[in-house]
Amino acid sequence: MATLKVGLVSPEREIWSGEATQVVAQTVDGQLGILPGHTPVLGVLLDGSVVKVTPADGSPEVVAMVGSGFFSVAFDEVSILAEQAVLGRDVDVEAAQRELSEAEGRALDDEAPVIQRRARAKLRAAELEA
Amino acid sequence: MGAQLRLLRRKIRSVKSTAKITRAQEMIATSRIVKAQQAVEASKPYADQITRALTALISHRVGIDHPLLREQPEDRRSAVLIITSDRGFCGAYNANVIREAEALIARLRERGREPVPYVIGNKGITWYRFRNRELAAQWNGMSDRPDFAGAERVGRRLTEDFLKTDAEGGVGEIHVVYTEFVSMLTQQVRVLRLLPLEIEETTSGQVLPAYEFEPSAEAALDLLLPNYVESRIFHMLLQSAASFHASVRRAMKSATDNANELIEVYTRMANQARQAEITQEISEIVGGAEALAESSAGSE
Numbered sequence: 001m002a003t004l005k006v007g008l009v010s011p012e013r014e015i016w017s018g019e020a021t022q023v024v025a026q027t028v029d030g031q032l033g034i035l036p037g038h039t040p041v042l043g044v045l046l047d048g049s050v051v052k053v054t055p056a057d058g059s060p061e062v063v064a065m066v067g068s069g070f071f072s073v074a075f076d077e078v079s080i081l082a083e084q085a086v087l088g089r090d091v092d093v094e095a096a097q098r099e100l101s102e103a104e105g106r107a108l109d110d111e112a113p114v115i116q117r118r119a120r121a122k123l124r125a126a127e128l129e130a
Numbered sequence: 131m132g133a134q135l136r137l138l139r140r141k142i143r144s145v146k147s148t149a150k151i152t153r154a155q156e157m158i159a160t161s162r163i164v165k166a167q168q169a170v171e172a173s174k175p176y177a178d179q180i181t182r183a184l185t186a187l188i189s190h191r192v193g194i195d196h197p198l199l200r201e202q203p204e205d206r207r208s209a210v211l212i213i214t215s216d217r218g219f220c221g222a223y224n225a226n227v228i229r230e231a232e233a234l235i236a237r238l239r240e241r242g243r244e245p246v247p248y249v250i251g252n253k254g255i256t257w258y259r260f261r262n263r264e265l266a267a268q269w270n271g272m273s274d275r276p277d278f279a280g281a282e283r284v285g286r287r288l289t290e291d292f293l294k295t296d297a298e299g300g301v302g303e304i305h306v307v308y309t310e311f312v313s314m315l316t317q318q319v320r321v322l323r324l325l326p327l328e329i330e331e332t333t334s335g336q337v338l339p340a341y342e343f344e345p346s347a348e349a350a351l352d353l354l355l356p357n358y359v360e361s362r363i364f365h366m367l368l369q370s371a372a373s374f375h376a377s378v379r380r381a382m383k384s385a386t387d388n389a390n391e392l393i394e395v396y397t398r399m400a401n402q403a404r405q406a407e408i409t410q411e412i413s414e415i416v417g418g419a420e421a422l423a424e425s426s427a428g429s430e
Contacts, residue, residue: 009179011278011364013172029345042183043344044353070353072183074339079179083278083357 002036003056006078008064010085015064019056023078025071026050040074048117050125051080063088063128065121086122088129096122135407138400142393149389155219156382159375162274163314166372169275170311173368177361184354186341188329197293198355199327205295205302208243209266209288210235211324211363213308213370214254215273221381223309223317223374224253230319231307238305246301250284250367266291266299276371281364288363289356292325308366309373317373324362327355 003019023034026049032041045051045066053062067084100119103112212231214224235245246266249255251273258265267287272280294300304325310318343350 007175007179009175011173011176011281011361012169014175027344028349032344040339040341041344042187042341042350044349068353068357070183070350070357072179072186072341074186074341079183081176081179081183081357083282083360 002076004034004036004076004078006053006080008051008053008062008066008080008082008085010082015085015087016053016062020053020062020078021056022052022054023080024052025066025080034073034078036076038073038076040072042072043070045069045071045080045082047114048119048121050121050128052128061128063125065091065118065125067118084118086125088125088127091122091126091129093123093126096126135400135403138396138403142396142400145389145392145396149386149393152382152385152389156379156386159379159382162375163372163379165275166368166375167311170365170368170372173361173364177365180354180358180361184358186339187343187347187351187354190341190347196351196355198289198325198359199329201326202292202295202302205300206242206244207296207301208238208245209248209291209301209304210238210245211248211284211288211304211306212250212254213273213306213366214249214251214257215370215374216252216270217273217378218253219381220374220377221384223377224251224257226319227307227309228254228257230321234305234307234321243302248284248288266301272367273371273374276364276367278360278364281367282360284367285356285360285363288325289359306363306366308370311369311372311376314376317376324359327358 003021004023005017006020006023007017008015009017021036025032025034025043026046027043028046032043034041045068047068049066051064051066051071053064055062064085064087066080066082069080069082069085071078071080096119100116100123103115103119210231212227214227218224231247235247238245247258247263248267249258249265250269252270255265255268255270269280269284288304291300292302292304296302303323305321306324307319307321310320312318
């Protein structure tokens with residue numbers, strides 16, 4: 001069966017890469033599932049969302065929180081580029097919770113919703129991974 | 131004579147401890163170069179991917195238009211981003227960068243533009259402050275181990291200023307002066323124009339896939355271009371950091387070599403002084419004995 005070559009990268013390093021059967025990412029318009037043979041797409045990720053990757057070797061699903069970024073699909077190659085990206089298993093749950101409560105306590109400026117969304121996505125990623 | 135010997139021994143001791151320090155600095159710098167190079171490597175996948183996506187996006191649409199791609203001849207102010215280090219002990223690293231930056235500033239003035247310096251690194255900041263030159267913005271703490279958050283801060287500020295007009299304190303173009311890490315032995319100061327971005331027509335044979343855009347091409351471009359600028363700045367910061375560590379290593383190596391040479395010279399001088407002292411002592415004893423023998427011979 002055809003597989004997808006997936007790379008999840010942040011500017012500082014490559015977070016995860018490998019073969020996968022399915023990738024689910026969230027754009028501003030909604031969730032997008034990518035299977036092998038998908039038409040080429042370049043999409044904008046929702047800032048503070050969760051990306052799910054199902055590895056081809058049957059190992060458990062890889063879940064990651066992504067901040068501002070985008071993904072591109074072409075010829076069964078999926079690259080997910082995010083300025084902030086954390087794997088679910090690397091999430092520091094306590095720190096994320098603290099970030100969330102701090103952001104909730106703050107006045108509603110421009111930054112607060114983004115920080116809140118990112119913190120929630122981190123927690124969600126950690127939960128899904130567990 | 132004894133005083134001279136003591137003085138030389140003291141000098142040897144002090145130079146030896148200096149050599150120990152510079153040698154340690156040299157080794158620290160060596161290990162940091164490796165880390166800096168790894169950071170450059172690690173940042174490559176992202177940089178390559180974003181360049182590819184941007185190429186795909188731009189080559190898709192003819193006559194693409196975006197504020198970050200637009201020339202702004204009506205804005206006479208030009209930003210010059212100068213990447214220096216926070217610390218010294220790095221030979222001519224900062225002097226080279228500043229010299230290039232000053233040359234660029236002079237060139238821009240000749241073309242009737244008004245250069246505005248934006249400086250990264252304490253060394254550059256103090257250089258401009260000392261000369262009472264105005265800085266549009268300054269950052270520090272990102273010359274040793276740059277992180278992306280730093281590049282993001284710099285990139286945001288620069289794109290914001292680029293989108294403003296002259297009257298609002300904005301700039302019409304952005305130049306960068308940084309140091310490229312060519313190899314362990316060669317680092318080259320580079321000057322390039324970061325914004326507006328230039329679209330180059332290339333005829334590489336690779337056919338790009340016909341992308342669909344989610345939610346739209348405009349939205350993708352709006353996100354990609356600033357990210358691309360930040361990724362370029364991050365790349366330049368990483369290159370400069372690697373070059374900085376290489377310069378430190380070289381400077382510290384030559385300091386250690388000099389110190390070792392000095393120790394050799396002082397050791398020779400100390401040996402000579404010691405021998406002279408012994409010779410003198412012997413001749414004093416012999417002289418004394420002879421004088422004694424003569425005086426006792428005279429009394430007989």
